[in-house]
Amino acid sequence: MNAVLRATETVVPPLAVRELVHCYEGHNVLAGVDLVLQPGSVLGLIGRNGAGKSTLIRAMLGLLKPLSGEATVFGEPALTLRDDTKARIAYVPQQPEALAWLTARQMLDFVGRFYPRWDGRFAHDALARAGIVPNRLLAKLSPGERQRVDLIRALASQPDLLVLDEPAAALDPVARRDLLREVAMRAGESGTTVLFSTHIVSDLERVASHIALLRDGKVQLHCGVDETKERYARLWLPAAMAAHASAPSLSQRRHDDGSLSLVVARDANGQWPSAARLAGARLDTLGLEDLFVEIAA
Amino acid sequence: MNVLLWLQMPWFASSRSARTLFFIAVLAPLACAIASCFFSGTPSRWWPFGLGLLCVGQCFLWVFFIPSTLALAMEANVLRMPAVQRHVVASVVLYGVVSVMAPTLWLGLVGAPPLTVATALLLSGCAGLIYATAPRYIAVMMCFAPALFNAARDALHLDPGELDDPHTTRLMAALALVVLAMVVRRVRWLLLYGDTQPKGWAAPMMFLWRLGSTDERRVLRNSPDWLRAAPDIAGAGPDHPHKAIRMALGGVYIPLTWRGVGQQLLVAGLGFAVMAVCGLLGGIGAGARRGLPSSGVLHVMALSGFGSLGLIVGTMSGFMALAVLNRRWKGASTELSLLALLPKLGDGLALRRSVVRACLSVPLFLQGLTLVAVLACMALWPQQARIGGFALLSLLGTAAITTALVVSILGGYPLGTWRNALLLGLGQVLTFASVGLPWLAWNQQTDWAGALLSPLVLGWLLLIVAMLWLARRGWLALQQLPHPFLAR
Numbered sequence: 048m049n050a051v052l053r054a055t056e057t058v059v060p061p062l063a064v065r066e067l068v069h070c071y072e073g074h075n076v077l078a079g080v081d082l083v084l085q086p087g088s089v090l091g092l093i094g095r096n097g098a099g100k101s102t103l104i105r106a107m108l109g110l111l112k113p114l115s116g117e118a119t120v121f122g123e124p125a126l127t128l129r130d131d132t133k134a135r136i137a138y139v140p141q142q143p144e145a146l147a148w149l150t151a152r153q154m155l156d157f158v159g160r161f162y163p164r165w166d167g168r169f170a171h172d173a174l175a176r177a178g179i180v181p182n183r184l185l186a187k188l189s190p191g192e193r194q195r196v197d198l199i200r201a202l203a204s205q206p207d208l209l210v211l212d213e214p215a216a217a218l219d220p221v222a223r224r225d226l227l228r229e230v231a232m233r234a235g236e237s238g239t240t241v242l243f244s245t246h247i248v249s250d251l252e253r254v255a256s257h258i259a260l261l262r263d264g265k266v267q268l269h270c271g272v273d274e275t276k277e278r279y280a281r282l283w284l285p286a287a288m289a290a291h292a293s294a295p296s297l298s299q300r301r302h303d304d305g306s307l308s309l310v311v312a313r314d315a316n317g318q319w320p321s322a323a324r325l326a327g328a329r330l331d332t333l334g335l336e337d338l339f340v341e342i343a344a
Numbered sequence: 345m346n347v348l349l350w351l352q353m354p355w356f357a358s359s360r361s362a363r364t365l366f367f368i369a370v371l372a373p374l375a376c377a378i379a380s381c382f383f384s385g386t387p388s389r390w391w392p393f394g395l396g397l398l399c400v401g402q403c404f405l406w407v408f409f410i411p412s413t414l415a416l417a418m419e420a421n422v423l424r425m426p427a428v429q430r431h432v433v434a435s436v437v438l439y440g441v442v443s444v445m446a447p448t449l450w451l452g453l454v455g456a457p458p459l460t461v462a463t464a465l466l467l468s469g470c471a472g473l474i475y476a477t478a479p480r481y482i483a484v485m486m487c488f489a490p491a492l493f494n495a496a497r498d499a500l501h502l503d504p505g506e507l508d509d510p511h512t513t514r515l516m517a518a519l520a521l522v523v524l525a526m527v528v529r530r531v532r533w534l535l536l537y538g539d540t541q542p543k544g545w546a547a548p549m550m551f552l553w554r555l556g557s558t559d560e561r562r563v564l565r566n567s568p569d570w571l572r573a574a575p576d577i578a579g580a581g582p583d584h585p586h587k588a589i590r591m592a593l594g595g596v597y598i599p600l601t602w603r604g605v606g607q608q609l610l611v612a613g614l615g616f617a618v619m620a621v622c623g624l625l626g627g628i629g630a631g632a633r634r635g636l637p638s639s640g641v642l643h644v645m646a647l648s649g650f651g652s653l654g655l656i657v658g659t660m661s662g663f664m665a666l667a668v669l670n671r672r673w674k675g676a677s678t679e680l681s682l683l684a685l686l687p688k689l690g691d692g693l694a695l696r697r698s699v700v701r702a703c704l705s706v707p708l709f710l711q712g713l714t715l716v717a718v719l720a721c722m723a724l725w726p727q728q729a730r731i732g733g734f735a736l737l738s739l740l741g742t743a744a745i746t747t748a749l750v751v752s753i754l755g756g757y758p759l760g761t762w763r764n765a766l767l768l769g770l771g772q773v774l775t776f777a778s779v780g781l782p783w784l785a786w787n788q789q790t791d792w793a794g795a796l797l798s799p800l801v802l803g804w805l806l807l808i809v810a811m812l813w814l815a816r817r818g819w820l821a822l823q824q825l826p827h828p829f830l831a832r
Contacts, residue, residue: 101676105676105681105831108681108684108685109684109826109827110676110680110681110684110685110829110831111676111830111831112826112830124826126826126827126830127826127827128685128827129691130687130688130689130691131687133685133686133687134687134688136685138685140676140678140681142678143678144561144678145592145678145679145681145682146591146592146594146679146682147560147561147564147594148560148572148575148594148598149575149577149591153575153577156577157577157580157581157591158682158686160580160581160582161581161582161588161686161687161688161689162687163687184564184565184569184572186561186564186565187564187565
């Protein structure tokens with residue numbers, strides 16, 4: 048019986064959204080997003096500026112009410128989370144400016160009181176490692192230092208689900224690498240599920256187990272990072288063949304000479320589209336960054 | 345020569361709030377001056393009043409509006425764009441000439457002495473610009489200048505004389521030239537080295553409203569540590585959710601240690617103390633000129649000042665609380681995200697009650713203190729208890745407005761900037777009427793004021809009923825929300 052219960056618990060996704068729609072001032076930011084995070088995975092959410100990554104994250108966590116659709120956190124509706132569930136979540140916003148009127152120590156002390164698994168020792172040591180003066184007002188820290196303090200706040204609560212909105216944006220390369228190491232360690236050792244949005248593709252390659260690409264308000268691509276090279280490729284068709292191309296593709300770009308570049312995926316049987324077999328057609332393997340540029344551009 | 349560009353420059357360089365302020369602070373006095381001239385039977389006797397209004401508008405023009413172009417010129421200097429700087433200087437000179445010459449021409453036509461008018465306008469403009477460009481700590485001290493002058497005029501036998509007195513004009517002209525020289529020197533220095541200016545209290549006053557005084561993080565960053573209130577985080581936790589919510593809301597809501605409270609009272613009290621002493625000295629001097637005994641004047645001024653201060657604090661507490669809540673619940677505030685995901689704050693109705701309690705506690709507590717101040721005045725000054733009754737009514741109304749606006753924000757029905765301003769402005773008008781009209785009716789035996797007392801009471805009662813309806817609507821809406829920390 049216990050084994051059955053445990054098995055049931057493990058399949059509850061830490062984060063899931065279905066048909067999520069949201070708009071700002073008449074502009075559809077999310078146009079029916081479906082996304083599920085598997086427990087223990089590290090999902091890198093990637094997309095261009097204004098693609099709706101932050102909005103999606105906020106809707107996933109119940110911080111805003113979407114126009115329609117459903118978001119759940121550990122199986123609970125995101126908009127009505129219980130305290131037990133909230134204690135399992137840590138979220139670092141894109142601009143961590145909260146509680147700027149407190150010192151770093153006061154903020155960690157204050158927030159720590161609400162989390163049953165708060166690791167005060169970790170918070171203290173991490174502040175020291177980062178060289179941040181604990182008695183300094185948060186408002187007076189540099190953006191990078193603020194981000195580090197907020198990451199420490201998030202990690203010290205020992206969450207089961209860590210959500211980071213562009214966590215490395217203000218960090219220097221050393222701090223960025225520290226963060227990625229910490230994220231990888233948490234995911235690997237504690238089974239923490241991580242969702243992080245970023246523009247930095249190399250960060251994705253370093254820690255993410257999965258990626259999701261957001262474009263035009265939808266998740267255009269969602270797969271394991273290792274699968275991308277196997278599953279997606281750029282199909283180039285010469286001008287003479289471009290008119291015959293009817294391949295389903297993630298993106299299309301016509302060049303000045305009339306030739307066509309498409310990002311194509313293998314079908315359920317592992318086959319490339321038939322257009323790949325046209326005369327003069329060429330399939331190029333894509334790195335993660337090239338894939339992002341091809342699809343998002 | 346691009347006159348149109350020079351005229352448009354302050355508009356383009358101003359923030360949206362500065363543009364709004366332009367309409368309120370600059371065009372309103374001008375409109376009042378034009379209207380009063382139109383309705384005045386004898387314009388030749390009206391002009392000092394009109395000039396006063398125009399000087400107010402002129403001063404605000406050079407305090408709030410023109411300095412935005414100077415800030416633009418400072419940035420142009422940093423970006424090595426000398427052409428922009430040249431246009432800005434031309435624009436400032438053009439506005440200087442137009443803002444002095446046009447009103448002088450107008451008032452001259454209705455019989456005012458042109459030299460006096462031009463001198464007064466020049467002095468007002470220069471005073472405004474020197475205030476805007478001065479370091480903030482000096483600008484704050486400059487605010488006390490009128491009160492200090494008023495207090496010192498009797499002790500030092502300073503008599504400014506009548507406005508059309510040539511001696512007064514010469515005095516104003518000399519003063520205007522001195523201030524103009526200071527302005528030219530200061531502006532020139534700022535245009536050349538403004539980017540090296542220290543931040544915070546040593547920065548020019550104009551930066552405060554150019555970037556927005558509501559940017560609390562910038563204000564915090566630039567404030568010295570000794571001025572910062574010490575937050576009391578001791579009790580802010582899951583056991584006291586309303587205190588924890590206040591801590592996360594920030595601003596006026598931050599729970600303070602006793603030391604922090606004393607520190608804030610000291611800082612605010614110093615300014616009020618200087619104003620109060622200057623006001624009392626000025627009042628005693630004015631009373632002496634009318635042959636009134638100092639003790640009587642002191643008694644009346646102390647009590648009325650105490651009561652008025654209470655009313656101002658009561659109203660301001662509502663303003664400040666609403667400003668904080670509007671910022672938090674508008675857009676994706678990080679504090680709101682933190683509160684939404686913070687466990688152990690409670691849920692359901694209990695959480696909503698904690699939020700409402702936290703958000704209302706500070707303004708209503710301060711308004712309660714005001715109530716005590718007014719009651720104390722009524723006890724110490726029983727013959728004016730009827731006036732105190734009106735003050736109590738206005739406090740009740742102010743509390744109702746604050747409650748309604750706060751709960752509307754929480755319930756997802758923020759009234760918006762203009763409606764908020766309209767309601768708060770109406771509250772202010774009624775508050776001042778509640779102090780002024782009874783005083784005129786019962787102490788000065790003014791008939792028209794007496795006739796307005798019943799409509800005043802009715803106005804308050806109607807406003808209170810409307811506010812109660814708004815508050816109820818907000819509370820019901822708050823209960824319908826999935827949680828109270830949803831961003832709008």
